[in-house]
Amino acid sequence: MAEPSDAPAGARRRFHPLVELTRARILEFVREPESMFWVFVFPVLLALALGIAFRTQPAETFRVAVETDPAGSARLLELLREAPGLTVTPLDAAEARRALRTGRVDLVIVPAGAATPDGAPQWTFRYDPTRSESRNARLAADDALQRALGRRDIAVAGEERVVQPGARYIDFLIPGLVGLNLMGSGLWGIGFTVVQLRTQKLLKLFAATPMRRPHFLLSFILSRLLMLVGELGALIGFGWLLFDVRVHGSWLDLAALSLLGSLAFAGIGLLVAARPRTIEGVSGWMNLVMLPMWIFSGALFSYARFPEAVQPYLRLLPLTALNDALRLVINEGRPLYAGWFELAVLAAYTVISFVLALRFFRWQ
Numbered sequence: 001m002a003e004p005s006d007a008p009a010g011a012r013r014r015f016h017p018l019v020e021l022t023r024a025r026i027l028e029f030v031r032e033p034e035s036m037f038w039v040f041v042f043p044v045l046l047a048l049a050l051g052i053a054f055r056t057q058p059a060e061t062f063r064v065a066v067e068t069d070p071a072g073s074a075r076l077l078e079l080l081r082e083a084p085g086l087t088v089t090p091l092d093a094a095e096a097r098r099a100l101r102t103g104r105v106d107l108v109i110v111p112a113g114a115a116t117p118d119g120a121p122q123w124t125f126r127y128d129p130t131r132s133e134s135r136n137a138r139l140a141a142d143d144a145l146q147r148a149l150g151r152r153d154i155a156v157a158g159e160e161r162v163v164q165p166g167a168r169y170i171d172f173l174i175p176g177l178v179g180l181n182l183m184g185s186g187l188w189g190i191g192f193t194v195v196q197l198r199t200q201k202l203l204k205l206f207a208a209t210p211m212r213r214p215h216f217l218l219s220f221i222l223s224r225l226l227m228l229v230g231e232l233g234a235l236i237g238f239g240w241l242l243f244d245v246r247v248h249g250s251w252l253d254l255a256a257l258s259l260l261g262s263l264a265f266a267g268i269g270l271l272v273a274a275r276p277r278t279i280e281g282v283s284g285w286m287n288l289v290m291l292p293m294w295i296f297s298g299a300l301f302s303y304a305r306f307p308e309a310v311q312p313y314l315r316l317l318p319l320t321a322l323n324d325a326l327r328l329v330i331n332e333g334r335p336l337y338a339g340w341f342e343l344a345v346l347a348a349y350t351v352i353s354f355v356l357a358l359r360f361f362r363w364q
Contacts, residue, residue, distance in 0.1 A: 065099055069093045083140075106133045171330075183318075185224065194269075224266045
């Protein structure tokens, strides 16, 4: 005869405290529609907007104005009429200057009036050397005029045109957005929850339960890792379906790298939330940590634009290391060990931040 059970009918089986805590973290996240939007939907919308804004376009057409006041403008207009890549507009001197100053044209050509002894027209280029489109317009217009007047190339160069995915802005952008998403969800998702529990006096109650304190902190990291598949799938799948962004490296390497990046930012999120007692306090610390990485870590544009003297220090930022390693795997198809320096940086942040968070964590 079976002995009666002390457990009430229908009672849920009890698991290890770490499992229960991780389950609670996931349920908290899933039950918050705002969190689901910012983690899964917003990065996709951002990729869509930037992918359309910086999509591959036809060759640039330069806007050129020819001053009509001096003599000789009719001859220049005739020479430039069939020039490829140039949109030529006759303007008087005052309007031409205004158009160049306001950016409505890239270049102004001023006829010199008198022709050379052999009858060739003369002109002056007026342009802004700080604008790349203005410098390029000057080169294109000069080449068109010289050819129209009979210049011939001494050597003939062949051409091999290659148009394929891999070098577009969207190919650069998608790994950066993956890194930004891992950083944002790791810091905001963990930091806000921890401080909210602290302000509601719930951390003391958790500390009184039969759990180890490291299990509580590990539950945040494990819950982040379980949601990692959805975050990666949303962005990588969207980039592939809409913009043909391909993962040229190993998917296993990509998964391992994303796992390490998620661990690093989860640890940083715990460290930032270890001491603040208010939502306002943790918000300030989060912005202080994240803003430099938004600007300097090459998520939306290359950090090579900054002076070479500071670039070695920028490579030590966790988001820079993650973005560089992601682009090695996704864009270049390199093996994971090719980014050994980036892996070492992420591993260091993971270990150090988690150890410090455990050491300085405020339970009251």
